Amino acid sequence: MNRYLISFDDGWMDFPEEDFEEVSRATHAVVDEAKGAGVWIFGAGLQSQRATVVSTDGTPTDGAFPETKAVLGGFCIIEVASRGEAVRWAMKLAASCRCTQEIRELLFDPES
Numbered sequence: 001m002n003r004y005l006i007s008f009d010d011g012w013m014d015f016p017e018e019d020f021e022e023v024s025r026a027t028h029a030v031v032d033e034a035k036g037a038g039v040w041i042f043g044a045g046l047q048s049q050r051a052t053v054v055s056t057d058g059t060p061t062d063g064a065f066p067e068t069k070a071v072l073g074g075f076c077i078i079e080v081a082s083r084g085e086a087v088r089w090a091m092k093l094a095a096s097c098r099c100t101q102e103i104r105e106l107l108f109d110p111e112s
Helices: 017-036 083-097
Strands: 002-009 040-045 052-054 060-062 072-080 102-105
Touching: 002 083, 017 040, 017 072, 017 083, 072 083, 083 102
Parallel strands: none
Antiparallel strands: 002 072, 002 102, 040 072, 052 060
């Protein structure tokens, strides 16, 4: 089984505020379906805020940085047999939360 990160950028969810409850319900239904199918590992939305970046020397710096084009808005991690299956789950999430989803396979680390 492979694990995939399905994510979206902050700002991609640009539906009207009055639709939030409906979008939330639809997205939670997909999450419940994924949990029922045994593929859900974890997921969360991220607060829209400036990030703190810690450099390799350990120095923290407050963001955001002008060169940053995209900021993560939310994500989930699923475990499925194939990329095609990950794409099918991303399609369900894209429809439910009304925004484009990006899919990336996570590298396996047996020591993690």
